Amino acid sequence: MLILGRKVGDTILIGDGIRVVVLACDRKGVRLGIEAPNDVTILRGEIVSDIAAENQRAGAVGSGGQEWLQVIGGPRRDEP
DSSP states (O other), X not given: OOOOOOOTTOEEEETTTXXXXXXXXXXXXXXXXXXXXXXXXXXXXHHHHHHHHHHXXXXXXOOSTTHHHHHTTSOOOOOO
16 A cells, blocks of 8 residues: 655546546545546445445345446446
8 A cells, every 4th residue: 555645736646547636635534536537437435335235234145356336337437
């Protein structure tokens, strides 16, 4: 894990097409903007965890993999 200190307006580049921008920092937390190609799925970790927990509670079969992505309908990015 890479740990960085960033200020508002600073960016982090990941690979060839992902850019993370620090939009705001305050006592409530940090606001980030993420720019990525349309084929890159961006999900909040708590959403994936909630779906996995619900699947386990409901007795869904499967471990690991990307069944969580199928449950939420695949990539959720605005497409032109």
